[in-house]
Amino acid sequence: MSEPLLQAVNLQCERDDRMLFRDLSFSILPGTLTRVEGPNGSGKTTLLRILAGLNDAWSGDLLWLGESRSYQRDEFVRNMLYIGHRPGIKPLLTPMENLRALMAGRKAVSDDLLRQALTGTGLAGFEDVPCRRLSAGQQRRVALARLLIADEPLWILDEVFTAIDIDGVAALETLLVQRARDGGAIVVTTHHDLQLPSMQRITLGAGDDF
Numbered sequence: 001m002s003e004p005l006l007q008a009v010n011l012q013c014e015r016d017d018r019m020l021f022r023d024l025s026f027s028i029l030p031g032t033l034t035r036v037e038g039p040n041g042s043g044k045t046t047l048l049r050i051l052a053g054l055n056d057a058w059s060g061d062l063l064w065l066g067e068s069r070s071y072q073r074d075e076f077v078r079n080m081l082y083i084g085h086r087p088g089i090k091p092l093l094t095p096m097e098n099l100r101a102l103m104a105g106r107k108a109v110s111d112d113l114l115r116q117a118l119t120g121t122g123l124a125g126f127e128d129v130p131c132r133r134l135s136a137g138q139q140r141r142v143a144l145a146r147l148l149i150a151d152e153p154l155w156i157l158d159e160v161f162t163a164i165d166i167d168g169v170a171a172l173e174t175l176l177v178q179r180a181r182d183g184g185a186i187v188v189t190t191h192h193d194l195q196l197p198s199m200q201r202i203t204l205g206a207g208d209d210f
């Protein structure tokens with residue numbers, strides 16, 4: 001069995017005097033899909049941001065390739081792709097400009113490849129239109145085009161299915177399954193009923209039903 005990329009050991013996080021989770025331990029292995037699930041407000045986004053290194057209000061241990069992540073922050077950041085629940089797209093920039101900005105500091109990618117990625121997410125013909133003139137789903141697709149050129153071994157994806165139509169969801173599911181088959185590790189949270197095989201599930205606390 002391969003070595004975990006990321007290991008969480010006894011993670012604990014409290015917000016506004018409310019315990020979101022405690023004693024939370026799990027491993028993220030190469031070639032696996034992990035779904036973080038739970039009701040609204042249970043801490044899914046908080047956990048994903050902790051895993052991505054974007055939230056420091058937690059205790060416990062996080063190991064990257066078996067060593068404390070805090071000693072290898074730069075290497076971790078280089079090897080992890082995070083897409084948050086907001087698309088993170090700049091409205092005044094075009095899809096091409098946004099995608100180029102999202103790749104800044106990562107591997108060099110030609111404009112041809114960026115255009116191919118935008119075509120792959122259904123944005124052919126919109127490459128050079130300011131994003132403020134695109135729909136919510138199209139803006140989300142600009143962010144998702146990043147996945148078509150990503151080679152980071154760990155993807156952390158928060159609610160990336162939001163505003164995506166049925167065909168887009170199916171294409172994204174296929175992409176995630178293929179990525180896991182190719183050895184990538186993916187952590188997702190979504191309220192969609194995902195059709196993904198053999199997912200590890202991390203379930204956070206129950207909320208009040210209404």
Ligand SMILES: Nc1ncnc2c1ncn2[C@@H]1O[C@H](COP(=O)(O)OP(=O)(O)OP(=O)(O)O)[C@@H](O)[C@H]1O
Pocket residue numbers: 015016020038039040041042043044045046047
């Ligand atoms: N910026 C913030 N400051 C203080 N508390 C916050 C902040 N953001 C979220 N919280 C609180 O943290 C808890 C967990 O929020 P989080 O966004 O992680 O939940 P979630 O499971 O992702 O919810 P949802 O399914 O609605 O997206 C909530 O009770 C929320 O009120």
